[in-house]
Amino acid sequence: xxxxxxxxxxxxxxxxxxxxxxxxxxxxxxxxxxxxxxxxxxxxxxxxxxxxxxxxxxxxxxxxxxxxxxxxxxxxxxxxxxxxxxxxxxxxxxxxxxxxxxxx
Numbered sequence: 560x561x562x563x564x565x566x567x568x569x570x571x572x573x574x575x576x577x578x579x580x581x582x583x584x585x586x587x588x589x590x591x592x593x594x595x596x597x598x599x600x601x602x603x604x605x606x607x608x609x610x611x612x613x614x615x616x617x618x619x620x621x622x623x624x625x626x627x628x629x630x631x632x633x634x635x636x637x638x639x640x641x642x643x644x645x646x647x648x649x650x651x652x653x654x655x656x657x658x659x660x661x662x663x
Contacts, residue, residue: 560658561620563595563629565651566603568611573648580644586616588637594629595620611650626655 569577586598597619606613620626641649 560596560661561623561626562656562658563618563620563626564654564656565616565618566606566653567614567616568606568650569614569645570648571610571612573645574612577645577649585637585641589618589629589633592629592633594625594633623657 589595590598595618599617601615603613603615
């Protein structure tokens with residue numbers, strides 16, 4: 560299992576439209592690639608600032624191979640769509656964290 564984490568800061572002026580689009584379309588599109596088992600959206604209020612709201616998205620990939628498949632086959636188009644719709648309104652950066660241990 561690999562956590563693919565996307566940090567996002569969205570301008571207040573585009574927030575409502577972006578938020579609805581993320582919930583209604585983008586997160587589902589990402590899950591529909593078949594590369595991820597789970598998608599979660601977290602509010603990151605501690606990193607709000609400069610007229611932007613912060614969020615973190617955690618997508619759980621089934622494996623490093625599935626994350627690579629997503630990166631090569633699907634990510635370019637999904638990122639392009641996001642960038643076109645919210646150009647100048649959003650900052651995003653990503654990190655990848657392989658699972659080391661799980662207890663439940």
